[in-house]
Amino acid sequence: MxxxxxxxxxxxxxxxxxxxxxxxxxxxxxxxxxxxxxxxxxxxxxxxxxxxxxxxxxxxxxxxxxxxxxxxxxxxxxxxxxxxxxxxxxxxxxxxxxxxxxxxxxxxxxxxxxxxxxxxxxxxxxxxxxxxxxxxxxxxxxxxxxxxxxxxxxxxxxxxxxxxxxxxxxxxxxxxxxxxxMASPDSFRVDVVGRGGHGSAPHETVDPVYISALIVNSLQSIRSRLIDPLEPFVLSVTSIHSGTKDNIIPDRAVMEGTIRTLNEEVRRKALDSFKTLVKAICEAYNAECIVSFKENAYPxxxxxxxxxxxxxxxxxxxxxxxxxxxxxxxxxxxxxxxxxxxxxxxxxxxxxxxxxxxxxxxxxxxxxxxxxxxxxxxxxxxxxxxxxxxxxx
Ligand SMILES: [Zn+2]
Ligand SMILES: [Zn+2]
Incomplete structure (x- = not known):
């Protein structure tokens, strides 16, 4: 032609x-x-x-x-x-x-x-x-x-x-x-609501910084343990905000990031696992957590x-x-x-x-x-x- x-x-x-x-x-x-x-x-x-x-x-x-x-x-x-x-x-x-x-x-x-x-x-x-x-x-x-x-x-x-x-x-x-x-790009936000206090007395607090670190680490297990290794999948925590000073345990931490999948079934499983993991970790340390996904993510x-x-x-x-x-x-x-x-x-x-x-x-x-x-x-x-x-x- x-x-x-x-x-x-x-x-x-x-x-x-x-x-x-x-x-x-x-x-x-x-x-x-x-x-x-x-x-x-x-x-x-x-x-x-x-x-x-x-x-x-x-x-x-x-x-x-x-x-x-x-x-x-x-x-x-x-x-x-x-x-x-x-x-x-x-x-x-x-x-x-x-x-x-x-x-x-x-x-x-x-x-x-x-x-x-x-x-x-x-x-x-x-x-x-x-x-x-x-x-x-x-x-x-x-x-x-x-x-x-x-x-x-x-x-x-x-x-x-x-x-x-x-x-x-x-x-x-x-x-x-x-x-x-092309992938479905889901965006997430997690608010970890703890209870602040003195940096020298963590037992009197619910430390959202520590809990956030656990969450970031365990979220990668969705890729390594829960999703078929042959399925394309990316999860990135791209921001964490918390705290003000070296001797203060803060009240709250906020994380944001993205999840990319190429298959609707994998996507569902990833989002469900995400919520389950975050909830379980927060529960284990008496924190409250609020998980939200941006609505209407592209399929x-x-x-x-x-x-x-x-x-x-x-x-x-x-x-x-x-x-x-x-x-x-x-x-x-x-x-x-x-x-x-x-x-x-x-x-x-x-x-x-x-x-x-x-x-x-x-x-x-x-x-x-x-x-x-x-x-x-x-x-x-x-x-x-x-x-x-x-x-x-
Ligand atoms: Zn563009
Ligand atoms: Zn474009």
């Missing part, structure tokens, strides 16, 4: 320009007002049917009604930036201190606009294509996907696809896999096997593109919600380029994408939409 890559090349300059414009004006989760406005205006100018405020004020849905009958395909891009202070030194760096497109969602949005441009030139070769521009992917809680889904954007959708730029793979690479691709991102196999075959038709099987990664993704409602694939787009010094990981203050990869993203999205929307049973 060298034609599709040629079509993508024709919009490449526009896509790069859009990406830079969005990059310069990053907006945090739920605040993507300017970006949403730009997206809606661009789509309208293309002649795409546009719906704004779809479940959230900054959510945008575009609908392209191709002339072919077949299936409905949704393509999704996320639009939000991160609270990171940009240090790339790029001429189109963030104009807002402390806010940056450090995960490449600027590129996602620009590439989907590019794909829309290409698809509008091929209306006689496509069925219905929905363009989902979602806010708040980085929220990690309720996120932007659910409100859009509740508003009905996935009604009647047969297939859904999304790309994520990936610093791990070089430009020219697409990587995905059937089955679990595991699971690619449909058959669809992904076919998508990979289709993408291999793009000349010069290396389509690889990837290992799962332990980050979470709001795209998981869409994959619960339609068959589809989430695909990594390699954007690393060592010769240009583009080597920093997603979420780094020096993260950027090799813009040479954008046309591959545009061609991939448009090609998947074309092939899957014209599928007949």
């Amino acid at each position: 060298s034609q599709m890559l040629e079509d993508a090349r024709q919009v490449e300059r526009k896509v790069i320009e859009l990406r830079r414009q969005i990059h310069r004006n990053p907006e945090l989760s739920y605040q993507e007002y300017e970006t949403a406005k730009l997206v809606a205006q661009y789509l309208r100018d293309l002649g795409v049917e546009v719906y704004e405020g779809v479940g959230l004020p900054t959510a945008v849905l575009g609908v392209i009604r191709g002339k072919r009958s077949g299936k409905t395909v949704a393509l999704r891009a996320d639009m939000d930036a991160l609270p990171v202070n940009e240090e790339t030194g790029l001429p189109f760096s963030s104009s807002k201190p402390g806010v940056m497109h450090a995960c490449g969602h600027d590129a996602h949005t620009a590439m989907l606009l590019g794909a829309a441009t290409v698809l509008m030139r091929h209306l006689d070769q496509i069925g219905e294509v929905r363009l989902i521009f979602q806010p708040a992917e980085e929220d990690g809680g309720r996120g932007g996907a659910l409100p859009m889904i509740e508003h009905g954007v996935m009604k009647g959708v047969d297939y859904v696809f999304g790309l994520h730029v990936m610093s791990r793979y070089p430009t020219g690479t697409l990587a995905t896999r059937g089955g679990p691709l 595991v991102t699971v690619n449909d096997h058959e669809t992904t196999k076919r998508a990979m075959e289709i993408l291999r038709e793009l000349p010069g593109v290396d389509v690889k099987e990837t290992q799962p990664v332990m980050g979470g993704e709001d795209f998981s919600r869409f994959l619960q409602l339609a068959k589809g694939s989430f695909i990594f787009l390699g954007t690393k380029n060592e010769s240009k010094g583009i080597v920093y990981p997603n979420h780094s203050s020096k993260f950027t994408v090799d813009e040479d990869a954008l046309k591959i993203g545009v061609a991939s999205l448009a090609l998947l939409a074309m092939k899957f929307s014209t599928e007949v049973d």
